[in-house]
Amino acid sequence: MKEKLFIFSAPSGAGKSTIVQHLMKQGLGLEFSISATSREPREGEVDGREYHFISPEKFRKMIKEDAFIEWEEVYPDQFYGTLYSEVENIWKRGKHAIFDIDVVGGQNLKKEFGERACAIFIQAPSREVLEQRLRARATDDEASLQLRLGKAMFEMEHATHFDHILINDSLEKALAEAEKIVTDFMAL
Ligand code: ADP
Ligand code: 5GP
Numbered sequence: 045m046k047e048k049l050f051i052f053s054a055p056s057g058a059g060k061s062t063i064v065q066h067l068m069k070q071g072l073g074l075e076f077s078i079s080a081t082s083r084e085p086r087e088g089e090v091d092g093r094e095y096h097f098i099s100p101e102k103f104r105k106m107i108k109e110d111a112f113i114e115w116e117e118v119y120p121d122q123f124y125g126t127l128y129s130e131v132e133n134i135w136k137r138g139k140h141a142i143f144d145i146d147v148v149g150g151q152n153l154k155k156e157f158g159e160r161a162c163a164i165f166i167q168a169p170s171r172e173v174l175e176q177r178l179r180a181r182a183t184d185d186e187a188s189l190q191l192r193l194g195k196a197m198f199e200m201e202h203a204t205h206f207d208h209i210l211i212n213d214s215l216e217k218a219l220a221e222a223e224k225i226v227t228d229f230m231a232l
Contacts, residue, residue: 047134048141050162053163056146057178060166067226072140072230075137076142077130077141077143079130080127082099082121082123111125150165154207163208164210165209175189178192178193
């Protein structure tokens with residue numbers, strides 16, 4: 045079977061990481077595509093596990109060298125991008141690549157890989173719930189939280205460009221639905 049890509053996109057706080065981390069533990073042959081970023085690591089984050097953490101200068105240099113399939117300056121001086129080498133290495137190991145990526149990045153990956161990619165948009169049940177979850181996660185200061193909420197409103201409008209929309213209300217149901225979407229696409 046040809047190796048595929050699974051793209052999970054959503055506004056920050058909608059539950060991408062929770063869903064992607066769950067899927068990774070199900071023995072489905074998925075390998076997480078580690079993005080590069082120039083933001084500072086959060087407490088508990090490890091270089092080469094959540095992200096490849098690099099400086100904004102190094103990031104700009106790698107853009108010039110064409111190292112990225114897609115990249116974005118998601119917040120000022122905070123770059124995020126997917127490395128060509130990352131996807132190539134995952135496929136070489138015979139695994140499917142799984143992405144936790146913002147909405148614009150997800151759309152760009154889908155454009156690049158077409159039929160080989162399954163793009164899933166995760167949606168929180170409402171803006172209020174999204175805000176509650178971001179606050180409960182307590183990983184961002186107020187300014188950073190407001191930035192993420194502002195971006196979320198814009199991102200919600202792009203849901204229709206994805207192959208699937210998954211509402212993350214009951215987590216249990218969302219996880220089961222995500223698993224079904226992934227295994228169905230693998231079987232194609
Ligand atoms: P993202 O990766 O999209 O930014 P996270 O997976 O970090 O989002 O989820 C944001 C917060 O909401 C986390 O604290 C997570 O535990 C919580 N969360 C995720 N899904 C649900 C759910 N269905 N119900 C309640 N809380 C949830
Ligand atoms: P965070 O700082 O909360 O980890 O991520 C901020 C945003 O950047 C999230 O929406 C996340 O999905 C997105 N992101 C992570 N990796 C990439 C990537 O490789 N490319 C793009 N375009 N966005 C990414």
